[in-house]
Amino acid sequence: MSNVDTRQVNRDSLFLLAQLRVDGQDGLHRVKVRNLSSGGMMAEGDARVMRGSLVAVELRNIGWVEGTVAWKQDNRFGIAFVEEIDPKLARASAPAEGKGYESPRFTRNHQATKADSSRLRKI
Template sequence: MSAVETRTVTRDSLFLLASIRVEQDEEAHKVRVRNLSDGGMMGEGNLRVKRGNRLQIELRNIGKVEGSVAWVQDNRFGIAFDEEVESQLARKPSGEASSLTERKSENSWAHRAPPAPTPQSLRKV
């Protein structure tokens, strides 16, 4: 990795827990959120995911967010959210997040995850 920062969206380093449900899996897994931005997050935990897996993430003060795995390295992984979130809400204690919801910002689609593939677009190998 180089020391040059290539991200266009700011992210916050933090430590909180999130609940993640992997596509077509009923069990929710607890993971640590290492950093969080409006467009995605880095998670860490004993969760077996692969690049492209679809996920549903439950974040404190934000709720359920859907996205896909962008990268995996050891027990850490990156998630690109389908829709942007107010990432600052997760930093607030539960119940104090309502003041930030009034802030409106324009969505940046630079980090939007691609849509899930349809069965018709898949081919047999």
Template sequence: MTNVDTRQVQRDSLFLLARLRVEEGGTETEYQVRVRNLSAGGMMAEAPVDVVRGMAISVELRNIGWIRGTVAWRQANRFGIAFTHEIDPSVVRVPVGNTAELESPRYTRTPAAAKPTVDPSKLRRV
């Protein structure tokens, strides 16, 4: 794709944090960046990182892991990253963990909120 073609690619606008590794001179430096938008082929990041166009990087995205890419452009604290392989951006939006894990244990809930363990119709009236 040319630069003009990539401007028409569907992007997800979002705000999340990711880790970025800059590979330079045989060493890697890790930074935390803000992901401003994301598509299957790349993303826009924001952070005070000294990157230049064409620099090899890796970024860790939630639910996907580390993705390799190169810096496509830079303007102030924002820069574009072109991934070496396409991803499914909708996977990044899925919350980490299961909502059932967020439910309080039964013994900490009030009796009104607790689920009945016995069928009330089978209880003996006193």
């Protein structure tokens, strides 16, 4: 796609924290993901990048995605992904560990935890 074509791609505005690895630099940088589409994202942070830099970003529920810095302005920059992603995966909440519940045990209805009722003390 040309630069004009990519401006028409649907983007999800959101706020996520992500890890960024810049080719040729040691360490990871924490960046804020401001918007995300299947082909790229806008990030904000103090990472030292320039147009054309090779990067990899770790997105929640997706993992590491490789890309190239397409533009930079102040502390914001655009990343064009090498391969398309499903941006809705990053927006989904992380799966809970254990029994597969979506919310912490103390916030669930007591009916949802009938297996735990044997541990309740009767007064």
